[in-house]
Amino acid sequence: MNSSKERRKVIKAGGGIGLLGLLAAAGLLPAGEALAQQQWNSGAFGTRNLADAVKALGGTPPTENKAIQITAPDIAENGLVVPVSVTSDIPKTESIAILVEKNPNLLSAVFEIPNGTDPFVSTRVKLAESTDVYALVKADGKYYFLKKEIKVTLGGCGG
Amino acid sequence: MTQDRRDFLRMIAAAAAAGLPLAQAEAAAAAGDGRFYDVPRFGNVSLLHFTDCHAQLLPLWFREPNVNLGVGVGRNRAPHLVGEVLLEAFGLRPGTREAYAFTSLDFSHVARSFGKVGGFAHLATLVKRLRASRPASLLLDGGDTWQGSATALWSRGQDMIEATRLLGVDIMTAHWEFTYGQDRVKEIVEKELAGKTEFLAQNIETRDFGDPVFKAWTMRELGGVPVAVIGQAFPYSPIANPRYLMADWTFGIQEERLQKYVDEARAKGAAVVVLLSHNGMDVDLKLATRVRGIDVILGGHTHDGVPKALEISNAGGKTVVTNAGSNGKFLAVMDIEVKGARMTGYRYKLLPVFSRLLPADNDMQQLIVRNRAPHAAKLSEKLAVTEGLLYRRGNFNGTFDQVMLDALMTVKGADLAFSPGFRWGTSILPGEAITFEHVMDQTAITYPYTTLTEMSGETIKSVLEDVCDNLFNPDPYYQQGGDMVRVGGMTYACEPGAKMGARISDLRLKGEPIVASKLYKVAGWAPVAEGAQGEPAWDILSQYLRDKKTLAPPRLNLPRLIGVEGNAGIAP
Numbered sequence A: 001m002n003s004s005k006e007r008r009k010v011i012k013a014g015g016g017i018g019l020l021g022l023l024a025a026a027g028l029l030p031a032g033e034a035l036a037q038q039q040w041n042s043g044a045f046g047t048r049n050l051a052d053a054v055k056a057l058g059g060t061p062p063t064e065n066k067a068i069q070i071t072a073p074d075i076a077e078n079g080l081v082v083p084v085s086v087t088s089d090i091p092k093t094e095s096i097a098i099l100v101e102k103n104p105n106l107l108s109a110v111f112e113i114p115n116g117t118d119p120f121v122s123t124r125v126k127l128a129e130s131t132d133v134y135a136l137v138k139a140d141g142k143y144y145f146l147k148k149e150i151k152v153t154l155g156g157c158g159g
Numbered sequence B: 001m002t003q004d005r006r007d008f009l010r011m012i013a014a015a016a017a018a019g020l021p022l023a024q025a026e027a028a029a030a031a032g033d034g035r036f037y038d039v040p041r042f043g044n045v046s047l048l049h050f051t052d053c054h055a056q057l058l059p060l061w062f063r064e065p066n067v068n069l070g071v072g073v074g075r076n077r078a079p080h081l082v083g084e085v086l087l088e089a090f091g092l093r094p095g096t097r098e099a100y101a102f103t104s105l106d107f108s109h110v111a112r113s114f115g116k117v118g119g120f121a122h123l124a125t126l127v128k129r130l131r132a133s134r135p136a137s138l139l140l141d142g143g144d145t146w147q148g149s150a151t152a153l154w155s156r157g158q159d160m161i162e163a164t165r166l167l168g169v170d171i172m173t174a175h176w177e178f179t180y181g182q183d184r185v186k187e188i189v190e191k192e193l194a195g196k197t198e199f200l201a202q203n204i205e206t207r208d209f210g211d212p213v214f215k216a217w218t219m220r221e222l223g224g225v226p227v228a229v230i231g232q233a234f235p236y237s238p239i240a241n242p243r244y245l246m247a248d249w250t251f252g253i254q255e256e257r258l259q260k261y262v263d264e265a266r267a268k269g270a271a272v273v274v275l276l277s278h279n280g281m282d283v284d285l286k287l288a289t290r291v292r293g294i295d296v297i298l299g300g301h302t303h304d305g306v307p308k309a310l311e312i313s314n315a316g317g318k319t320v321v322t323n324a325g326s327n328g329k330f331l332a333v334m335d336i337e338v339k340g341a342r343m344t345g346y347r348y349k350l351l352p353v354f355s356r357l358l359p360a361d362n363d364m365q366q367l368i369v370r371n372r373a374p375h376a377a378k379l380s381e382k383l384a385v386t387e388g389l390l391y392r393r394g395n396f397n398g399t400f401d402q403v404m405l406d407a408l409m410t411v412k413g414a415d416l417a418f419s420p421g422f423r424w425g426t427s428i429l430p431g432e433a434i435t436f437e438h439v440m441d442q443t444a445i446t447y448p449y450t451t452l453t454e455m456s457g458e459t460i461k462s463v464l465e466d467v468c469d470n471l472f473n474p475d476p477y478y479q480q481g482g483d484m485v486r487v488g489g490m491t492y493a494c495e496p497g498a499k500m501g502a503r504i505s506d507l508r509l510k511g512e513p514i515v516a517s518k519l520y521k522v523a524g525w526a527p528v529a530e531g532a533q534g535e536p537a538w539d540i541l542s543q544y545l546r547d548k549k550t551l552a553p554p555r556l557n558l559p560r561l562i563g564v565e566g567n568a569g570i571a572p
Helices: A003-014 A017-031 A033-042 A049-056 B002-017 B022-032 B083-089 B097-102 B107-114 B120-132 B150-154 B158-167 B176-180 B182-192 B255-267 B281-290 B362-379 B399-412 B436-443 B457-472 B537-548
Strands: A068-071 A082-088 A093-100 A107-112 A120-125 A131-139 A142-150 B045-050 B137-141 B217-222 B225-232 B272-277 B296-299 B310-314 B317-323 B330-339 B342-352 B382-386 B416-421 B433-435 B450-456 B483-488 B490-494 B504-509 B519-525
Touching: A068 A131, A068 A142, A082 A093, A082 A131, A082 A142, A093 A120, A107 A120, B045 B120, B045 B272, B045 B296, B083 B097, B097 B107, B097 B342, B120 B137, B120 B158, B120 B330, B120 B362, B137 B217, B137 B225, B150 B158, B150 B362, B150 B436, B158 B182, B158 B362, B176 B182, B217 B255, B225 B255, B255 B272, B255 B281, B272 B281, B281 B296, B281 B310, B281 B317, B296 B330, B317 B330, B317 B342, B362 B436, B382 B537, B399 B416, B399 B436, B399 B450, B399 B483, B399 B519, B399 B537, B416 B457, B433 B436, B436 B537, B450 B457, B457 B483, B457 B490, B457 B504, B457 B519, B483 B490
Parallel strands: B045 B137, B225 B272, B272 B296, B296 B317, B416 B519
Antiparallel strands: A068 A082, A082 A120, A093 A107, A093 A131, A131 A142, B045 B330, B217 B225, B310 B317, B330 B342, B382 B433, B416 B483, B450 B519, B490 B504
């Protein structure tokens, strides 16, 4: 498969920026927590990282997978603390990451899932505005994702 | 019965006097006599349902909307039908009392012909009649019961608790109830309602440990048939209303938990599973495609008076979805046939409560009068006379909202004003006096503060975009119910079918474009932020009306709509 064609397809599927960050994150996952931490904070998730990210993935970008479940509110009650849980039913799940498309730092959390552990994680993320939230799962060396829109609203006016 | 016959004869006489041919007069009168409420019983289990009465204990006027646009899958589908299209879709005839109840057509005129609607004393009579022929029945209250009137606010819901207890409500769920604060709600549920009314909400849990706050569901034996009722409170209460009033609780739609309860109810032998819902009809219609095993969703929140039930298919079979209007104007009757431990058929009727056709129930009348007595003088103060029809409902504005906006701008000295798109609030006919009670019908909330804020043009646009998405997001799960924020002083264009952030354009103040970076003085009320202060909205509105004495018909400030041609949710 032509890699630039594949890339275009991925960008389309993921909706631009969100997927760029997603790919970057995916590429960095295997690098270990310390390195990951350093890389996330560098804020270098611009377009120029896309090629690197795809390369780091060995040319196989993450695919959407419904065996991942994201449990999170459709509309956040409080954008400062939004509960997000992720379950992966994909066999041999090794790690789960949570990424927020519109946050300045895309990556909110990475969880390593040791062998024999339930692939279920739960945390709270901070959202400034309505955004897609991605769950990225590494399983058996491959990457999968699922996204969910969480709306952050001014509130009021209902009823 | 004698009274009904008297009514009948009087109507015949009046019609004949008016020159109607006798046959026609008889037909007209027959449609309006006591037999209107002779609903033949069907099946073996019955559910009576009312919702969103907004604490309206007395008969009232309530004009339904002529703008209730549907987007996405909701376009041109109930509940997003208004006026003549609605009548046609449900087989109702123009000019009838049903047309008066379900639409806004010729409202000021037909209202006088058919009289006021609702009133708990009249509702009580209807409930008693229907239950007399339906021993295996439940009376269900969908919530928004404790808020919406002066007496409810001043008694912190107490007058409504007494009225619903007397009415014989078996089960309820809630939304605006929470705006009295979580402690008051708990106090009422544990002390006032215990042993009388079950308060159900499967979708509320504690913010810290995720413990259930209320009972999620209940099983009732009705004539030997086990019927499960699950409660669904308004999922976005802490967003649409102040979160600090329910700070320890978290809500949401909670589909997975709901599915678990449905399955649990079935496993325990429920022949019929009912969801008593305050989701809003669009959310219920989506939920019915996704959750399996619910027979009936009796819905509220969006105040949609939908004459028939809609049947929705899902992986588990079919779910019947209803919405029963607001303000005590309707009582829904869902008769269910159960054979072989499952629902095999139903008959649904949404009965308008015509106060003239139903004598007041004595006990209920006495209770209402007793609870009003200490406030009667204050409530009946006449502030002004209105020359035009005052109402609130409609996606973008209502004449009563316009009065509120005019009052806010005048009293606060603002460039423009915002008023929330609440769907409650009674109507007033041309020529009638506006009393302080009417003002409270529009403003009786626990956070009535009026505010004056400096906002940039950019912020003003983002506020409009935000609220507009709560109304017109094509995915109902991202809608909050309620209508568009009402805007005074500023004109704008709105394209409901556009994407979030692109619906609002052409914002102008006195014809001049709003500048993104410029600051404007914006008046508003009902802030959801904690610590907000300001003169209560009812004082501002009363002051404005007292100064006016005679209120000319308000000039509605409506946005220029884009892309709504062919949408059946808008009528003249």
